[in-house]
Amino acid sequence: MTETNQVYWQAHRGGGAYEAPDNTMGANRYAWSLGGIPEADIRTTKDGVIVCLHDATPARTTTAPADVSHLPISEFTFDEISAWDAGVKFDEKFRGETIPALREMFEEMKGRPERLVYLDLKQVDLEQLGKLIDEYGINKQVIFTHNIQENCKSMKRIASGVRTMLWIGGSPERIMETYRQARDSGFEGLDQIQFHIKAGGDEGWPFQLEKPFLREALSETLAAGVDLEALPFTFDGKSMDLLLNLGIRWYATDEPARFLECVQSWQSRQNE
Numbered sequence: 001m002t003e004t005n006q007v008y009w010q011a012h013r014g015g016g017a018y019e020a021p022d023n024t025m026g027a028n029r030y031a032w033s034l035g036g037i038p039e040a041d042i043r044t045t046k047d048g049v050i051v052c053l054h055d056a057t058p059a060r061t062t063t064a065p066a067d068v069s070h071l072p073i074s075e076f077t078f079d080e081i082s083a084w085d086a087g088v089k090f091d092e093k094f095r096g097e098t099i100p101a102l103r104e105m106f107e108e109m110k111g112r113p114e115r116l117v118y119l120d121l122k123q124v125d126l127e128q129l130g131k132l133i134d135e136y137g138i139n140k141q142v143i144f145t146h147n148i149q150e151n152c153k154s155m156k157r158i159a160s161g162v163r164t165m166l167w168i169g170g171s172p173e174r175i176m177e178t179y180r181q182a183r184d185s186g187f188e189g190l191d192q193i194q195f196h197i198k199a200g201g202d203e204g205w206p207f208q209l210e211k212p213f214l215r216e217a218l219s220e221t222l223a224a225g226v227d228l229e230a231l232p233f234t235f236d237g238k239s240m241d242l243l244l245n246l247g248i249r250w251y252a253t254d255e256p257a258r259f260l261e262c263v264q265s266w267q268s269r270q271n272e
Contacts, residue, residue, distance in 0.1 A: 005270050007244070007263050010118050010252040012231065013054055014038040017254030021090035022061065023052040024097040028105055032115050034256050037143070039118035042102060042129070049078040050102040050124055050132060062086045062099065073099075074123065106136040113141060118165065121146040130158035143192065149182055153189030165192035165229065172208045179217055187226050193217075194229040194252060197243075206239050207232070211246065218247055237262045 011031035015038075016022020020030045023041055031038035041054040051073065055061065058076075059069040062084040073081065078101060087097025102119075109115045119129070119142060133139055139161035146152055152164035168178045175195055182190060195217075200208040214230075221228040229250035230243055240262040243251075253259040 004249075005267050006249065007267070008227075008250050009036050009256070009259065009263075010229070010231075010250075011036045011038045011256050012252045012254045013041065015254065015256045016054075016090075018258075019256055021087040021094045021097055023054055023099070024086050024094070025100050025104055025108070026087060026094055026097050028100075028108070028117070031256060034260060036256055037116045037118055039120055039145070039252070040102070040105060041120045041122050043073050043123045044125070044128075045073060045078045045081065046075055047077045048128070050129060051078065051081070052100050052102060052105065054122070056122075058084060058086075058099070061089060063088065102132065103136075106132065106138055109138050109141055110136050116141045116143065118143045118145050120167075121151060126151065126154055126158055130155070130162075133159045133162060145192075145194070149185070149189060156189050163191040164189060165194055165227075166190050167194040167196070167231075169196035172210070172213075175209060176213055183217075183220055183224075187221070187224050190226060192227040192229055192250065193221060194231055194250075197230050197232045199232075199234045205242065211242075214246060214248070235259070235262065237265060241266055 013022035014020055014027025014031050016027055020027035028038040040052040042050055043053050044050055053073055056072045057070055058064040058073060064084045081099050085095060086099050087094030105117060133142055139159055143163045143165055144152065144155040145165040145167055147167050149166050152166055155162055156164055166182055168175045182193060195209060198208045199206055205211050218228050227250045228248060229252060230248050231252040244266050
């Protein structure tokens, strides 16, 4: 954890909510171009290819035919899914994007140590994933993420040098309980913890997770050498100022460009 004004950030699904078609190479390149870390959700095809796709089915993001789009991606071969467009439903300018094999992302990371990636486990064999990471030698560029701590611990055993993040969502009570379980384990197998931060407080603190808890968690993770990451699903300049002033320096966002505007505005004021 850093105590400087430098901010690190993850492009959730590559920025796929508003700025790029999620889980495509176009989204990944977009995040890298802005200095961020794209997140890819990973699943496996019928013929054993690890691909980047958030949903279990291709219906939402691709042009898969309506008669099969409701089926899970695990029932298709990679050649079959490569025939679908994964960008045009988001915006015409992304026409030609496809569901990428994870290898495609790794190809563009190999030899580029500044390019990092978050890999969010959906449906993948961890041993197979570890072998692929080792094959490309990008272990230190990968941050494996899941909402079950045991999977994070397993991934660190399987692929040496890989970092891990436990993401925690749900109600404030569930987030606090899950976090304290991880803390009481000594943050075993974890390099980062992410909180899903939802709106719903009051004018002075517009988040459901209360400030004293965040301050407590930030202090405890800092002491343990663990990064605390916040994913505010809705934000503006004022609410980002509150989180930044609290000391949080790792974030995830669905809106990279707007997020950066808020951060850069805050940073410029710190330098005045």
